[in-house]
Amino acid sequence: MKPTAEKKTNVKINKTPHVRIEFDDVRDVPKVYIDGVDITDMKHSHRGLTKLHLDWETDLDVKMPKSYDIEFLDTDTGIRNGYAQYAK
Numbered sequence: 001m002k003p004t005a006e007k008k009t010n011v012k013i014n015k016t017p018h019v020r021i022e023f024d025d026v027r028d029v030p031k032v033y034i035d036g037v038d039i040t041d042m043k044h045s046h047r048g049l050t051k052l053h054l055d056w057e058t059d060l061d062v063k064m065p066k067s068y069d070i071e072f073l074d075t076d077t078g079i080r081n082g083y084a085q086y087a088k
Helices: none
Strands: 004-007 021-022 031-034 046-057 066-074 079-087
Touching: 004 031
Parallel strands: none
Antiparallel strands: 004 079, 021 031, 046 066, 066 079
């Protein structure tokens, strides 16, 4: 089964977004980029990260499930949006 990505507002996306996550310390708020846009930059994008879950392990003898779930708040509209992908 091919992994799919969905926007949490039930709008399906035709392609999987390019996701980049950066952090220097686990106690810091990570920088998250979706298709090159920093969704954690409240000053410029008016969005704030509310949830980030990443589950990934190397496949050795057994194929391991992988997933991510990213949620952010659009401060202009007050709507929470997000992207998620799950692969078995």
